[in-house]
Amino acid sequence: MAMGRPREFDADAALDQAMEVFWRHGYEGATIAQLTEAMGINPPSLYAAFGNKEGLLKAALDRYTAKRAAWMEDVLSAPTARDVAERMLMGTADSQTDPDNPPGCLLVQGGLACGTGSENVPFELAARRALTEDQLRERFVRAKIEGDLKPAADAAALARYLSAVSAGMGVMASSGADREALRQVANVSVKVFEEHSTT
Amino acid sequence: MAMGRPREFDADAALDQAMEVFWRHGYEGATIAQLTEAMGINPPSLYAAFGNKEGLLKAALDRYTAKRAAWMEDVLSAPTARDVAERMLMGTADSQTDPDNPPGCLLVQGGLACGTGSENVPFELAARRALTEDQLRERFVRAKIEGDLKPAADAAALARYLSAVSAGMGVMASSGADREALRQVANVSVKVFEEHSTT
DNA sequence: CCATATCTGTAGTGAACACTACAGATATGG
DNA sequence: CCATATCTGTAGTGTTCACTACAGATATGG
Numbered sequence: 001m002a003m004g005r006p007r008e009f010d011a012d013a014a015l016d017q018a019m020e021v022f023w024r025h026g027y028e029g030a031t032i033a034q035l036t037e038a039m040g041i042n043p044p045s046l047y048a049a050f051g052n053k054e055g056l057l058k059a060a061l062d063r064y065t066a067k068r069a070a071w072m073e074d075v076l077s078a079p080t081a082r083d084v085a086e087r088m089l090m091g092t093a094d095s096q097t098d099p100d101n102p103p104g105c106l107l108v109q110g111g112l113a114c115g116t117g118s119e120n121v122p123f124e125l126a127a128r129r130a131l132t133e134d135q136l137r138e139r140f141v142r143a144k145i146e147g148d149l150k151p152a153a154d155a156a157a158l159a160r161y162l163s164a165v166s167a168g169m170g171v172m173a174s175s176g177a178d179r180e181a182l183r184q185v186a187n188v189s190v191k192v193f194e195e196h197s198t199t
Numbered sequence: 200m201a202m203g204r205p206r207e208f209d210a211d212a213a214l215d216q217a218m219e220v221f222w223r224h225g226y227e228g229a230t231i232a233q234l235t236e237a238m239g240i241n242p243p244s245l246y247a248a249f250g251n252k253e254g255l256l257k258a259a260l261d262r263y264t265a266k267r268a269a270w271m272e273d274v275l276s277a278p279t280a281r282d283v284a285e286r287m288l289m290g291t292a293d294s295q296t297d298p299d300n301p302p303g304c305l306l307v308q309g310g311l312a313c314g315t316g317s318e319n320v321p322f323e324l325a326a327r328r329a330l331t332e333d334q335l336r337e338r339f340v341r342a343k344i345e346g347d348l349k350p351a352a353d354a355a356a357l358a359r360y361l362s363a364v365s366a367g368m369g370v371m372a373s374s375g376a377d378r379e380a381l382r383q384v385a386n387v388s389v390k391v392f393e394e395h396s397t398t
Numbered sequence: 399c400c401a402t403a404t405c406t407g408t409a410g411t412g413a414a415c416a417c418t419a420c421a422g423a424t425a426t427g428g
Numbered sequence: 429c430c431a432t433a434t435c436t437g438t439a440g441t442g443t444t445c446a447c448t449a450c451a452g453a454t455a456t457g458g
Contacts, residue, residue: 004434005424028227029314032416042437043417049435053416104311112373113308115228126374154387160371160380161387168367172359174311175325181359188353188360192390203404204454231446241407242447248405252446 011049012063014039019060023102027057027111027121057110058124064106065128071095076135081143081153082193084136085162089186092166096173097182104174108167133163153196165189210248211262213238218259223301226256226310226320256309257323263305264327270294275334280342280352281392283335284361288385291365295372296381303373307366332362352395364388 017038021030032053036043050056071091078084096104107125114121140155149155169182216237220229231252235242249255270290277283295303306324313320339354348354368381 003426004432005426005436007435008424024312025314026227026310026312028225029312029317031314031414033414034315044419044438045436047417108370109312111225112303112311112370113223113225113228115224115230116233118228122374129370129374154383157383157387160376161384164367164371164384164388165363166367167370168363168365171307171311171328171366171370172363175321175328177359184353184356185360185363188356188391189363191394192387195390195394202456203402204406204456206405207454230444232444243408243449244406246447 007045007049009039009041009045014041014049015056015060015063018056019064019106020102022057022060023104023106023109026109027053028114028118054118054121057121061106061110061124061128065131072132072135076139080148080197080199081140081158082148082190082197082199084139084143085158085193086186086190088136088162089165089169089189090183092169093179093182093186096170097177097179103176105166105170108170109174129163129167133159136162148198150196150198158193158196161192162189206244206248208238208240208244213240213248214259214262217255218263218305219301221256221259222303222305222308225308226252227313227317253317253320256320260305260309260323260327264330271331271334275338279347279396279398280339280357281347281389281396281398283338283342284357284392285385285389287335287361288364288368288388289382291368292378292381292385295369296376296378302375304365304369307369308373328362328366332358335361347397349395349397357392357395360391361388 017040018035021035021038024030025034032043032046035053035056036046039046046056050059075084075087075091078087092105095101102109107129110125111118111121112125137155137159140149140153140158143149144151144153144155165185169177169185172185173182216239217234220234220237223229224233231242231245234252234255235245238245245255249258274283274286274290277286291304294300301308306328309324310317310320311324336354336358339348339352339357342348343350343352343354364384368376368384371384372381
């Protein structure tokens with residue numbers, strides 16, 4: 001019974017553009033005017049499709065994590081905990097300095113602190129960072145069962161450590177650190193895993 | 200020749216309050232209304248004393264780093280590179296979860312990404328983070344000369360690594376990580392230095 | 399005591415913000 | 429072809445923002 005006028009823009013392509021704006025300017029620094037211009041639509045279309053600015057951010061975050069899911073699968077499929085750490089940190093160094101993207105990580109750049117009225121934006125980002133940490137922890141638990149990680153190793157602590165290092169690399173990248181600098185940090189960081197490895 | 204009415208508020212005490220607001224809400228999230236209320240003054244007094252919002256931030260950052268200078272001296276005075284790293288990261292874990300302060304680190308929380316017109320706020324924060332990294336690097340160069348750090352160790356890479364880890368801990372702290380979690384990260388991170396140490 | 403210089407409080411200023419009313423356009427269902 | 433439902437573009441809405449004009453208050457220098 002009457003389906004209405006169909007939307008004229010590609011929601012995923014528009015989200016890619018919104019993602020870039022949030023990435024570069026943060027949630028509060030990104031204005032609706034910048035977002036609509038980048039997305040190639042007008043405000044009413046944005047609000048009809050995503051509800052409000054925060055809804056648009058969540059949709060952009062969903063797309064961000066979806067795009068990284070395949071990479072994360074590859075990271076977790078490395079044969080040993082040490083290799084997981086290396087793939088994770090080296091991939092992070094590369095993606096955070098990829099000239100096709102804004103520097104750093106959207107889940108860090110998006111906003112660590114926000115003004116009154118946007119308090120749950122930082123929570124939203126933190127929740128998504130925590131998902132990666134959970135995946136790493138489970139992978140390291142498996143590494144202990146498989147035996148390439150010593151029984152005394154603390155899977156939760158190692159996962160937290162990797163999470164912290166990659167967040168720190170995001171901070172560095174956002175302030176202009178180049179790929180070589182981040183790879184140096186990655187190389188130093190991975191050494192920790194050699195101590196806990198059986199090989 | 201006529202000195203004018205003296206200021207009725209204590210600039211340092213007011214800066215402490217402003218620092219806390221920037222720390223908790225970030226540069227863009229902090230409003231002049233919040234700042235003036237916390238500082239106990241009215242807007243004209245703020246602008247007369249600090250120029251504008253960005254000038255106030257810089258003054259607050261100066262006070263932040265000045266307050267940490269004594270602690271940093273203590274960190275750098277540790278006998279070996281490994282002890283420097285341990286003091287640095289343990290102290291970071293504690294201060295970033297000190298209930299007397301907002302969580303995390305002002306130099307990270309203040310703003311990694313900003314909107315148009317505040318582009319140099321992230322640069323300002325990054326420049327001050329870089330100072331700490333410089334101090335660490337020089338300390339590690341000394342450690343190599345003194346012999347407690349192996350000749351093959353890369354002082355710049357180790358300093359960058361510590362800088363990245365402490366920034367990452369700041370991200371974690373700002374999203375609710377408790378002191379124990381940060382100490383775990385610190386303990387794991389310090390292990391890297393044992394490999395490069397001669398003792 | 400007077401002239402001057404600076405601070406303080408009240409009460410705004412224009413601009414930019416997130417968001418939306420409304421009318422016209424374009425599809426589907428009958 | 430008509431009624432209905434949704435999208436699109438124009439042009440705003442009220443609110444909040446950083447910032448300030450102005451008048452009164454309070455110190456110093458002569």
